[in-house]
Amino acid sequence: METNKEQKIWFITGASKGFGLLFVKQLLAAGQKVAATSRTTDELTKAVGDSSENFLPLQVNLANDVSVKEAVAKTAATFGRIDVLVNNAGYGIGGSLEEISDAAVRDAFDINVFGTINTIRHILPLMREQQSGHIINIASIAGIAPGSGWSAYSATKSAVVGLSEALAQDVKPFGITVTIAAPGAFRTSFLSKESLALPEKIEGGYTAINETLHKYQNMDGKQAGDPEKGVAIMIDTAFEENPPLHLLLGSDAYRRATAKFDSQMNEFEILKDLTISTDY
Template identity: 60%
Template sequence: MIQQTKVWFITGASKGFGLSLVKQLLSKGQKVAATSRNIEELKNAVNLVTDNFLPLKVDLADEASVADAILKTNCTFGQIDVVINNAGYGIGGSIEELTDREVRNCFDINVFGTLNVIRNVMPYLRKQRSGHIINISSIAGITGGIGWALYTATKFAVVGLSEVLAEDVKSLDIKVTVVAPGAFRTSFLTEDSLVLAKHAIDDYQEVRASHARYQKLDGNQAGDPEKAAAAMIKIAFDETPPVHLLLGEDAYDRAMQKLEKLDKTFRFNEELSKSMAYHG
């Protein structure tokens, strides 16, 4: 049973993990500010009118929009305790198949949107000398799959910035966790959340096959998003939350395989790696 009431700021809250988080938190009496590009869609999805719920229309790629939303949250609830950067979408295709605009749009939300939130919420958290930032990446941010190079790049960026942010803010008593989920039964593989290269190149047959395999998973993913949301809520109440959190058996297995592969690769080249110093 959760006793302490916290103020939560959650992006991408009209569907998927974000919506599950909002509903679970409100049911527990928590105070929640939630963002979406479409505020009516968000309100309809949550379907609850309460003083504990602040729906916000936000363009995460627009820093002024993000700053205004965070200011409204602080003015409404008096503080911000937990920030969950959940908003994001998938992009599939080989690097040469995707346009510069498609790639930049994805980075704007998956990476720069996250940075906009962190940059603008940090002054409040520093003043409080408390807070917890939870960035939702993906198992693709630890080990990518064929045909998802640019999506993987955005999620690797989220993992990397989270790891260093955790060190940067540790002395301020602010905590950071990066979450790497595997396949969960959300809308991630639908047209609303996934962009595929419009101009496919015939030579990339393995890329097409990879996309087809993933799309067949839609609606049949093993992961339960309600359990994922509950896990994220749990760690936000832990005194010493992890910097990394894998969610899903598939995510755990893939991460362990990557660790083993890196260990073998690094050790195999140990002599060469260490032979770079000047001698004289």
Template identity: 55%
Template sequence: MKNKIWFITGASKGLGLALVKQLLQQGYRVAATSRNLQDLTKAVGNKSDAFLPLAVDLKNEKSVEKGIHETIAHFGAIDVVVNNAGYGLTGSLEELSDEEVRQNFDINVFGVLNVIRKVLPYMRKQKSGHFFNIASIGGFTGSFPGFGSYISTKFAMHGFSESLAAEVKPFGITVSIVSPGYFRTDFLDASSLAVPKNEIADYKLVREAQHAHQNDINHNQPGDPVKAAAVMIEVAEQKQPPLHVFLGRDAYQLAEAKIKAVQHDMAAIKELATSTDHDQ
């Protein structure tokens, strides 16, 4: 049996499920959460010495705290946390209501922060731990029309994860921001991708992007979630795991294009933009 104990949210499907299955096959001990316990046990199996399925509402701090406490009671520790739960939301920023955007942030941002907040006391005490915060390539480059809300939640994750990495380094805790490209999961199905309640006809480009993701891209994504899970397990075993983990060739291409674009813009006005100090 492998030593590290994993705690994974959003584990009943997609990358989370692929990760749980692979970890259990390799002899790790895993606690996994889902909103629906029946879906989780149907996908993975019932509670055992190596597997602890948990029904957790990430928006509820007490529910999160209970799930973490049960994991510690069952396994004695938590070594690796995978903040994987989240959902997509399409729609232009003008179309989306305040309620729709806030619900997106409640799960994708504040739900993750709830897990981090409740598990850190245990990790600080044991002087070790590793967070995998599952963002998206859309959290690094935002040029996807109709995904402004979802992308902003993932940009937020990139930001707070970088700060978290600096804050917890003195305690021997590491952070990896995982930015997948397009992987063949059910993320673009209706169960994981919400659409605006009130569409505006003028946003033809947004509707085209929405239609493409729901129909053309869905289940034709190039990435294999089983291979992505294998990468994460290998990264978790490294002595110095990287902060930024881009997954997939498409993610690398998009990230490199963003970096070049930023460098181009910086160079274009460098002399003007750096002439702002008092001594100049």
């Protein structure tokens, strides 16, 4: 990222590892001001390795609305405004729906979906008052083109895509823009045990799903995506006059998205007569 760009105030969730940590490091190196959340500030501060006045570490439970509200208020009191919100926090959850517990699914929605909603809810009033702002919601290619074995995870990321598309229309009159980032496989900590929840019980009938999950676990550290490049591109969207609403990241994301929409349009056309036959 260029260091001569205007200084903005950033609020980043899930910043102690992966994309979130790279966001913080690249932004601080470029002279930006960053408020960043993690479950523990000690872990975050150690990971970032920067104690400058431009960095505000925040201990936040994203699933707790009060915790998020307090973090946003502290950021506004410290830096005076919030220009960019990056909803990065999230984790994967694999397996068939038979194998995944109710608690595991709800936990995934709490962080991947409701955590995103909570930050947006409390930061929007600041952005509306400023009549400016940019929101980057990091979804996944799984939210656009779901794959076998990731039904619960795809559900959370599809929710992020849908809410972002509607949100972009809602906030446009206030000068606020939205970008949905949909990464494919990047060499982050996503496939680690800390970031990926897999069921303890494996049903023998779901051979294909189990093979898929095993393949992904063996892919760790071999993914095609360079996270430094991906983060740099996402950061650049906040400085564009007309940032993209949909931002695919990675060659695999492009292949999956285009294949999905080609197939979908073909199906729509085949059923066109039946579809329009329901009109009066």
